[in-house]
Amino acid sequence: MQIEHLHDAPSNSSTLMLNGRFDAHETDAFRATFDGLNDDGIHHITVGLGDVEFLDSTALAELVRGMKRCRENGGDLVLSSLSDPVRVILELTRLDAAFTIN
Amino acid sequence: MTDRALQADSTAPLSSLTSALVDANDQILALYDLATITTDSLEETQSVERILAQGKKLLRADELKLLSEDDERDQPSPRMGGSTAVVSVEHTSGDRATLVARRESKPFGTPDKKLLNAVAHMALSAVHTARLHTEALQQAVVARDHAMASELAQRSLPRWRPAVPGTAIFARSDPARTAGGDLFSFAASEAHIDFVVGDVSGKGLPAAMMMSNVIMASNNAFQRHRDDGPAAMLKSIDSWTYDTLSENALFVTIVVGRYETATRTLSLANAGHSPVVFVHEDSPTSLPASCPPVGVLPGIEPEETIITIEPGDRLAICSDGFTEQENEAGEMLGEQLLDEWLLDRTLPTDQFGESMFSQLETFAGRAGQADDRTLFVLDFPGTA
Numbered sequence: 001m002q003i004e005h006l007h008d009a010p011s012n013s014s015t016l017m018l019n020g021r022f023d024a025h026e027t028d029a030f031r032a033t034f035d036g037l038n039d040d041g042i043h044h045i046t047v048g049l050g051d052v053e054f055l056d057s058t059a060l061a062e063l064v065r066g067m068k069r070c071r072e073n074g075g076d077l078v079l080s081s082l083s084d085p086v087r088v089i090l091e092l093t094r095l096d097a098a099f100t101i102n
Numbered sequence: 103m104t105d106r107a108l109q110a111d112s113t114a115p116l117s118s119l120t121s122a123l124v125d126a127n128d129q130i131l132a133l134y135d136l137a138t139i140t141t142d143s144l145e146e147t148q149s150v151e152r153i154l155a156q157g158k159k160l161l162r163a164d165e166l167k168l169l170s171e172d173d174e175r176d177q178p179s180p181r182m183g184g185s186t187a188v189v190s191v192e193h194t195s196g197d198r199a200t201l202v203a204r205r206e207s208k209p210f211g212t213p214d215k216k217l218l219n220a221v222a223h224m225a226l227s228a229v230h231t232a233r234l235h236t237e238a239l240q241q242a243v244v245a246r247d248h249a250m251a252s253e254l255a256q257r258s259l260p261r262w263r264p265a266v267p268g269t270a271i272f273a274r275s276d277p278a279r280t281a282g283g284d285l286f287s288f289a290a291s292e293a294h295i296d297f298v299v300g301d302v303s304g305k306g307l308p309a310a311m312m313m314s315n316v317i318m319a320s321n322n323a324f325q326r327h328r329d330d331g332p333a334a335m336l337k338s339i340d341s342w343t344y345d346t347l348s349e350n351a352l353f354v355t356i357v358v359g360r361y362e363t364a365t366r367t368l369s370l371a372n373a374g375h376s377p378v379v380f381v382h383e384d385s386p387t388s389l390p391a392s393c394p395p396v397g398v399l400p401g402i403e404p405e406e407t408i409i410t411i412e413p414g415d416r417l418a419i420c421s422d423g424f425t426e427q428e429n430e431a432g433e434m435l436g437e438q439l440l441d442e443w444l445l446d447r448t449l450p451t452d453q454f455g456e457s458m459f460s461q462l463e464t465f466a467g468r469a470g471q472a473d474d475r476t477l478f479v480l481d482f483p484g485t486a
Contacts, residue, residue, distance in 0.1 A: 024305065056473075057355070057422055061303035064398050065351035093355060093374040094391040098398045 001026040001052075003033050013044035015080075019051035024058035034066050043075025046102070050081035055089050067099060076100055132159040136224060149228035154201075157221035161203055161214055168225055169200040185209055191222045197233065199226035248307060252281035255310035258317045264290035264297075268363055270483055271295070272455030275421075275476040282474030283309025283354075284421045287317050289324035293363050296324045296335070299419040299478045300356035300375065302347075303395075309474075312347065316354050316396075319343050323358070332358040332371035333404045340373070340396045347397030355395045357419055361480065366411045368480075371404040377425055377437050379444055380409060381416040386441040417480040418444050423473035424458075430467045439465075451481040 004017040014037050022030070037045060047063065049055070067077040080102040082090065090096040136156040150168055158166040187210040190200040201222040203210065210218070256277065263271045275284045283302030288295060298320040302309045319342035323335040336358045347353055355375035361368045372378055374395030380387050392405040409415075420440065427435045443461060446454060458477055 056426065057301065057303045058305070061351060061353060064353060068348070068351075092376040092391065094394045095374065095398065098394045 001029070003029065005033065005037075007042075011044065012042055013046070014042050015046040015048060017048040017051070021054045022049075022052050022059040023054060023056040027058055027062045030059075030062055031065075034069075038069055038073070043070045043073040044078075045070060045075070046078045046080050048080050049086045050083055052083055052086050055086050060089070060093065060095060064095070064098070078102055129160055132156045136160070136221070149232060150225050153221060153225045153228055157201075157218070157224075158203075160217055160221070161205070161210075162207070163203040163205045164207075165202075165204040166221075167202055169202060187215060187218050189215065189218045189222050191219065191226050193226055193230050195230060197226060197230045199223075199229060201225065249280060252279070252307050252310055255307065255314045256281045258314035259285065260287055262288075264288050264295045266290055266292065266295050266361070266363060268482060269295060269361065270451035270481040271297075272451045272477070272479040272481075273299075274455060274459065275474065276423075276459070276471070277305075277310070277474045278423065278471050279306045281307055281310030281313075283313045284423070284474040284476035285313045285317050285320075285354075286476065286478050287320045287324075289321065295359075295361045295480075296332075297359050297478070297480070298335075298339075298356060299359075299421075299476065300354045301421045301474070301476070302354045303352050305474065308350070309352070312343075312350065312352055312354070315346060316343055316356070320358070331406055332360050332369050333406045336371040336373055336396075336404045337402065340402050344397055344400055348400075353395040353397035355391075359417070359480075361411070368409045368411055368417065370407045370409075372407070373402055373404055374398075375419070376422070377418075377420050377440060379418045379420075379437075379441060381418065381444050382412065383414065384445055386444055388437065411482050413482060414447065415482045416444065416447075419478040421474055421476040423471070423475035424462060424477060426473060427462055427466050427475070428469050428472065429465050430469050432469075435462070435465055451479055451483070454481075455479050 001018055001020040001022055006015040006017070008014070016033060018030075034045065045066070047066075063077065063079070070077045078100045082101065090099070136153060154166050154168060185205045185208075187203045188200065190198060192198045199222050201218060203218055259275055263273065271288075273286045275282070275286065277284065283304055284300070285302070286297065286299045288297045290296065300316055302312045302316065316339065319339045320335070322342065323338040327334045327338055336356065339356065339358070343354070353374070355373065357370060357372045357375045357378055359368065359370045370378070370389060372389065372391040373393050374391045376388070376391065378389040380389055389407055392407075393402045396402060425435055425437055425440055443458060446457075449457060455477055459475070462475065
């Protein structure tokens with residue numbers, strides 16, 4: 001999985017564009033990037049999942065963890081441009097009701 | 103020259119030769135002892151002391167000591183000359199040993215330096231071996247504790263199966279590692295079965311510890327909400343486990359169900375779990391979750407799905423280790439193939455469940471098991 005980071009300085013928000021498989025093997029890299037942003041005071045983070053072909057339960061737990069950390073700090077983790085496999089897994093688990101989705 | 107003086111003159115070379123022979127013999131013995139030290143002891147201090155003692159004999163030194171890292175900082179670079187010799191050697195692992203030898207009788211020469219170098223290598227080898235041994239022992243203790251904790255957590259899964267008239271149950275969970283986060287549990291009387299099937303996110307011991315916690319909460323909910331339905335039980339499990347799950351960035355997808363024989367009704371409350379498949383005749387139907395998994399948001403509000411059971415109906419609940427299992431070509435099993443497998447009614451429930459695991463093994467081939475695998479089947483073969 002590749003993570004592309006785009007930062008918008010005026011709004012102090014970031015977008016992480018992911019592609020490929022987001023599973024248990026990739027969560028360490030995601031957490032390192034995500035926690036780095038949080039530590040820098042960035043708590044409005046959009047995660048682009050349009051090019052993610054597979055998302056397992058460990059990756060879902062990582063997104064939930066990120067969402068909670070952002071909300072605890074007055075921000076949010078927003079999911080955007082979902083690929084079909086990602087949309088299906090979010091609907092099956094009803095996590096679509098827990099996340100803000102653009 | 104007197105006779106006495108002549109006698110002393112002639113015995114002097116013999117005495118000197120004898121002394122040299124004894125000395126050489128002592129050195130050979132010292133060399134032998136030195137060579138055997140690293141093979142008969144793994145205790146660092148003892149080995150190093152013995153090496154230094156034998157090295158001192160070989161070098162005919164008055165003092166031979168191994169410098170600590172603090173001592174080393176104050177030492178000049180290795181040098182020779184006079185009655186002091188210093189040599190420092192380094193292992194590929196980064197371990198270092200610096201030896202200092204002192205001798206009053208005569209200055210150290212080049213052969214002495216080579217000998218000191220050899221002794222330093224032996225001391226370094228002893229230090230390195232002892233460190234590896236200590237690390238291996240520590241790792242073995244951690245591994246043993248880990249294995250015991252995993253076994254204890256996995257034992258939380260019940261070994262008994264409810265025997266309620268008009269039903270047949272199969273339940274099996276195979277963790278991907280020693281223990282996993284998949285779970286099931288039951289409570290039953292002659293008139294009903296309560297059951298729970300779930301999957302804690304993550305793998306290994308952390309997921310397994312949370313799994314045993316969820317089983318405890320489930321068994322408690324079965325007792326406390328005997329007169330209520332699965333939705334109340336699920337809310338109870340949520341209230342017991344939410345904080346721990348949330349604090350540890352975990353969640354559990356979970357289905358709580360009840361079958362009542364008198365009314366032939368099956369009630370289910372599903373928090374984020376998939377796949378949950380109900381098979382009526384030759385038609386499998388996926389039963390969706392009504393709320394997110396437990397641990398994601400506080401205070402879930404699950405809804406119940408209620409089904410009136412007919413003879414031959416089947417409920418199957420799997421963990422994602424079933425549907426997301428890949429074959430050697432990297433293709434996932436998926437829900438469509440799972441649905442096809444679930445239509446097989448040719449075997450008794452027990453054998454059918456085992457055959458599902460066999461088919462999954464065949465499908466996976468050399469791809470192997472990547473995730474915890476759990477299958478729960480509730481058949482209604484004899485419901486009239």
